[in-house]
Amino acid sequence: MSGLIDALQWPAMAITLVAAWLVGSLSRRRRTWGFWCFVLSNVLWVAWGWHDHAWALIGLQAGLFISNLRGVLKNDDGPATDRAA
Template structure:
């Protein structure tokens, strides 16, 4: 949960490299939540985290392309 909250803090940054830190953090937190979901047998949580992982990967990719075009 701490990784998710820290990532949420960084995602609001105007600096692209901080947003990249946020997306990496979100991706790591998705993995951690899936591990916890497997342990707790929480299938809905696992599905949610898989969907969120896809959204975070999309945001990562868009931020990466935006930062490349601005430099």
């Protein structure tokens, strides 16, 4: 089980990179997916950090989790069409 938890850092890293790419999109739908990917990466990083006793990482991920949920909510505001800016 320890090996599986240790391996979580790799999908967490990959999902974080994909999320950053998506959040940079002009498409509101892609940005929303990006924020949800960030939320998933937050959960994976917390699981890995808990196993490795990385308390600062867990604190960081908790703060980023709140920020990413705010991003989801703010991104859903406004008209249903994508905006160019």
